[in-house]
Amino acid sequence: MASASVVPPLCRPLSNLKLQFFPSISRRATPPLLRTNFRTRRSSLSAAMSFERELAVAKKAASLAARLCQAIQKTLLQSDVQSKSDKSPVTVADYGSQALVSFVIGKELGPEPFSLVAEEDSGDLRKEESLETLKRITELVNDTISCDGTYNISPLSTEDVLAAIDNGKSAGGPHGQHWVLDPIDGTKGFLRGDQYAIALALLSEGQVVLGVLACPNLPMAPMGKPSQTSSLDQSGCLFSARLGAGTDVQLLHGSSSPMKVNVSSVEDPAEASFFESFEAAHSLHGLSGSIAKKLGVTAPPVRIDSQAKYGALSRGEGAIYLRFPHKGYREKIWDHAAGCIVVTEAGGIVSDAAGRPLDFSKGKYLDIDTGIIVTNKSLMPALLNAVQEAIKESESSSCL
Ligand SMILES: Nc1ncnc2c1ncn2[C@@H]1O[C@H](COP(=O)(O)O)[C@@H](OP(=O)(O)O)[C@H]1O
Numbered sequence: 001m002a003s004a005s006v007v008p009p010l011c012r013p014l015s016n017l018k019l020q021f022f023p024s025i026s027r028r029a030t031p032p033l034l035r036t037n038f039r040t041r042r043s044s045l046s047a048a049m050s051f052e053r054e055l056a057v058a059k060k061a062a063s064l065a066a067r068l069c070q071a072i073q074k075t076l077l078q079s080d081v082q083s084k085s086d087k088s089p090v091t092v093a094d095y096g097s098q099a100l101v102s103f104v105i106g107k108e109l110g111p112e113p114f115s116l117v118a119e120e121d122s123g124d125l126r127k128e129e130s131l132e133t134l135k136r137i138t139e140l141v142n143d144t145i146s147c148d149g150t151y152n153i154s155p156l157s158t159e160d161v162l163a164a165i166d167n168g169k170s171a172g173g174p175h176g177q178h179w180v181l182d183p184i185d186g187t188k189g190f191l192r193g194d195q196y197a198i199a200l201a202l203l204s205e206g207q208v209v210l211g212v213l214a215c216p217n218l219p220m221a222p223m224g225k226p227s228q229t230s231s232l233d234q235s236g237c238l239f240s241a242r243l244g245a246g247t248d249v250q251l252l253h254g255s256s257s258p259m260k261v262n263v264s265s266v267e268d269p270a271e272a273s274f275f276e277s278f279e280a281a282h283s284l285h286g287l288s289g290s291i292a293k294k295l296g297v298t299a300p301p302v303r304i305d306s307q308a309k310y311g312a313l314s315r316g317e318g319a320i321y322l323r324f325p326h327k328g329y330r331e332k333i334w335d336h337a338a339g340c341i342v343v344t345e346a347g348g349i350v351s352d353a354a355g356r357p358l359d360f361s362k363g364k365y366l367d368i369d370t371g372i373i374v375t376n377k378s379l380m381p382a383l384l385n386a387v388q389e390a391i392k393e394s395e396s397s398s399c400l
């Protein structure tokens with residue numbers, strides 16, 4: 001069994017994270033949808049509430065959860081892997097991470113109850129055959145809290161841990177405040193030893209007002225750029241964004257100061273690189289390929305797991321992210337809320353394939369047209385045209 005009492009930093013080299021570049025494409029006129037839909041939605045709400053305290057809590061919660069995940073990834077055993085009803089892999093780390101984030105929010109912002117929309121629930125864990133797993137999660141959560149030293153409390157019981165996980169049962173929606181959590185985004189990457197993220201956001205009146213991405217395996221130095229300082233030689237990035245306040249990155253663990261980041265400013269797609277899911281089951285690589293071809297791309301895409309893609313884009317590493325799930329899949333808000341604000345506060349645009357901004361106010365699902373595309377303001381018009389042409393072509397060819 002893995003022990004969380006010693007938590008070494010995990011510095012696995014990222015063999016699958018490379019940069020590629022687009023050849024040039026001609027710029028086209030901005031489609032009307034784009035012009036009307038990307039007006040800034042900063043309401044009086046953000047002026048009245050700064051969410052500074054909440055952002056600090058989110059950073060603390062995600063960092064602590066990352067500690068637990070890092071300890072587990074290092075010593076991952078086959079026995080840690082279970083199967084949910086949808087057969088996706090879920091590990092003790094997913095549950096432990098959700099319990100920890102829920103614990104930290106409650107501790108820091110309580111005693112009032114809070115609303116949390118999160119990926120995991122305790123249903124499977126409450127079964128008799130899961131008792132050993134539950135004990136192990138409880139031990140990991142307690143070890144992580146005790147190593148951190150911030151909270152002087154008696155150890156949590158298994159019931160405390162189940163209750164903390166079940167705090168994540170909220171349905172979200174357009175009113176009030178809702179935390180949105182993916183305790184391990186990119187579970188498959190986590191199991192492979194590749195990229196994953198702890199993704200936490202806050203919705204207020206249906207709008208994402210802050211987001212944090214803890215990316216334990218993402219190097220601080222952008223790929224292809226030699227680091228100037230020793231802190232950039234390390235892995236583990238914490239991205240954080242607050243409505244109207246920009247996006248920062250800092251070392252996930254340690255005392256580095258936050259640095260403001262911006263998305264790539266490239267206007268020529270020949271200088272842009274392009275991200276997509278590592279997993280072909282999560283995004284239509286063929287469709288992305290034909291979009292890339294329309295833009296004149298020759299290099300293969302950069303395929304990595306999780307919202308680490310949004311984090312990398314926010315600091316100008318690569319310029320485009322394309323996500324086209326297979327027909328029938330419904331995207332969940334926790335897979336995009338934190339990533340979305342991290343990119344938009346860094347100057348980027350996140351939209352569906354029709355050019356509409358993502359709407360996080362409809363509960364746990366996103367109601368999107370076909371797919372999600374992310375890039376900077378200069379490249380979006382041409383990208384949107386290419387996306388729409390490629391979709392039309394793939395629809396007509398599938399009718400033949
Ligand atoms: N068939 C599918 N199509 C699109 N996304 C899927 C999918 N099955 C799972 N996912 C989502 O894709 C996320 C991982 O994204 P990525 O491919 O960018 O790493 C998963 O997050 P979890 O790992 O938290 O379950 C899951 O929510």
Ligand SMILES: [Mg+2]
Pocket residue numbers: 182184185186334335
């Ligand atoms: Mg996810």
